[in-house]
Amino acid sequence: MGANAHGTVQEWDLVILGAGPGGYVAAIRAAQLGMRVALVEKDRLGGLCLNRGCIPTKAMVKSAEVLLTAKKAETFGVRVEGAAVDFPRVVARRQEVVDGLVHGLEQLMRSNGVQVFPGHGAVLRDGTVEVMPAGAAGSGGEQERVALRGRRLILATGSQAAHLPIPGADLPGVVDSDGLLALDRVPERLVIIGGGIVGVEFASIFHAFGSKVTILELLPSLLPVADQEISRRLATSFRRAGIEARTGVRVEAIEAQPGQTPFGPPKQVHFTDGQDRPGTAEADVVLVAVGRRPAYTGFDPGELGIEVTRAGIKVDDTMQTTRPGVYAIGDVNGLSPLAHAASAQGLLAVEHAAGRKVRPWGTSPVPSAVFTFPEVAWAGLTEEAAQAAGIPVRIGRFLYGALGRAHVEGEPEGVVKILARAEPPDEGEVVGLHIIGRGACELIHEGVLAMRFGATAEELAEAIHAHPTLSEAVGEAAHALVGLPIHMARR
Template identity: 40%
Template sequence: MTSSFDLAIVGGGPGGYVAAIRAAQLGMRTAVIEKAALGGICLNWGCIPTKALLRSADVLRLVKDAAAYGVAVAEPRADVPAMVARSRAVAAQLNKGVAHLMKKHGVTVLNGHGRLAGQGRLQVSTADGQASIIGAGHIVLATGARARPLPQLPVDGSTVWSYREALAPPSIPRRMLIVGAGAIGVEFASFYHAVGVQVTLVEMAERILPTEDAEIAAQVASQLRRDGIAIHAGTRVEGARRGASGWTVTLAGGASAQLETDVVLVAAGIVGNVEELGLEGTGVRVERTHIVTDGFGRTGEPGIYAIGDVAGPPWLAHKASHEGVICVENIAGLQPHPLDPRRIPACTYSHPQVASIGLTEAQAIAAGHRVRVGRFPFSANGKAIAMGATAGLAKVVFDEGSGELLGAHMVGDEVTEMIQGYGIAQALETTEAELMSAVLPHPTLSEAMHEAVLDAYGRALHI
């Protein structure tokens, strides 16, 4: 055994590296084992680079609409290679930032694949075949997840893409079929449509964004269709045949049809990275490719923990980071509150954006709540009108008896920057009384949040 640590973390993504920082702050000798790039998929091939591309798409839309704002410009065009180059540069900058944080906090970073070796030990294997053993009093598995494959459409990097090819495309197709209309699929649909690709979305669930409030998802679907994106919900891929000029895809279910496409982007969910971790013979339980944990990241094996995407939904970077902090603080004996998935906000950076937290209206009713629901459209918000961003609304769901904010759901420009207000309200266990008495600045988009609360109690002022 060459080294011994208080805590070893397998995986340097947003769960792993944040857990490492918190552990170092608490005085633990900490190691992170990462076989690829620090920051994980989120920073390098997910959350961050997609947002950079989507920002480029937003700028392109604004320039195309410049005349509506009294600005005369030449006809804009999408320079996709330049957009991709900027996206990769943003990811590279943040990757360096994580490396700096590891050094700053004295965290040991070991490049390689980590595997449980029994009795508080980890085997670390490098790409060149070298292996070493380290010891750790506690081991956290933060290995993330990967795209779920479709047997009839295996990713080939050429005409069948995963998110990696979509972020750094070998070429720009004329037609694209996206299988899966969750957050990832809808975000890529927004980007590729903006740069001139003919996009079709296929979703097995009865609606796109199936985890979002049905009313919000319907608004997004309506806007995407108005923009020219074809949507087939309640539909599955029945078969696929590759030809000389692309793919012929047979759909069944809600929309039975044959579609011709140049590229298929597979965005049909994820599976946890649980293979080759040495879980055999341990008390760690895996269900549906994800490690089963409690609210503190503990598994069925003493001293072994799991956080982030490998530990199940919601598959969000900020959930992983929060889990990492809770897990480490519990190990240190600080008695943190366990994770409450209902208080994890979700954001989709499509056009329009979507943001939510807590229960949907349907979930609240199904859970037995008598609800009060309030809505406020951005078409009645002064700042939104001034911005030319009147599509969308804010929606809130309250428990009628207690005034508890059960959920909040928004669609529209920059709602991903506003959902934190409702998140803080839930964390403080705020009722409608405090939210109604709060004073929000004018003119701002956030006023719609206040008005939605007022509307739930028949007191809206501007509708």
């Protein structure tokens, strides 16, 4: 313990602000390495991902998948009468899953000796973190504050939803992802502004539950960060399912209409296309899913001498900021808006802080997994990125329609696409894997491993894949890339 203007200050090896998938993973690894760790969190352990993001949405994806399977059960020789969504039960199960995992994290913190400080943390100029316990504001004064000082500090405060500065954005029933998860019933009409990962996942979920879904995307394609061939296939799949996706349109305003729904007045979303032609979409609920921005919650980067860019806090390849001893991980640094990236950065930052030899950020590709129907996943370079970087590539593809397991599953729609370098000295090295189809979010890790260890497409083809499995599609795509496809006709 020490004392200064803050009163008694607790001394720690590491203080972490934020207990999302970056912060709590960093806390566990630091404790494993023998550090005394203080973890500050104003909400529940697990952060946005566990409580209002990755996990609750995937619980809803599973409910939607069960419903869709039940509706086509006769295809498999099974009769299911009257399959329908019980949305309150969907919500209840979702919360049961979340609560169970949060409880598990609480046990993990205790078993690893991590001290959790529930409350709002504020980083002072000297690096001390003051914590106002949750619910304590105004109930007793300064003595309720706890002051923490660490030899190292990790900022893991995540991100917050970006908002559209347009008329009508504050109408009842215009929500962000948190607001959509708070609904107690399925809207008849859902307009989603933004065709990125969040937008297309919610489109799949609520369409399965019975909503008429319209997506409005500013850029020319759905999932703009994905390989464009995969994006086009997803758009085709959505169109066949009955999801309307309008791309290359700019939303101008949201206007209330006469009448009332359980979500406020009916709404009309006004937009213009690339030729400035006007259009409208009707909605009961409007989801604004136009991205997220770093949340500098509890600190002022400038006051701390921490440099920021348009993307977020500037860090080096070990996650250290421009202030020595202070690290920034996850969404707050803007490198990758994915939970597993935050976790990997947390491990990297802690091991660097502990003086261990580390592999710098960027050594392994970060996979993206999109839980739509069908799933989409990718890792490494897209075909467009390879062209822009001047990297000649060869491409191998394998269609799910030629895959036995896909037919057994009743889902023969999809493709695996592999990119490999076309010229020496690294000719044949896998640089990208892109998948749309059942199981894509699991299969993508074959590509991650291949790229992490510099494997070639030929080596991937030589790896024996069990039959009948979905993973055979990856091996078959590799065979196609080297010019020796087995279950597809050669061009």
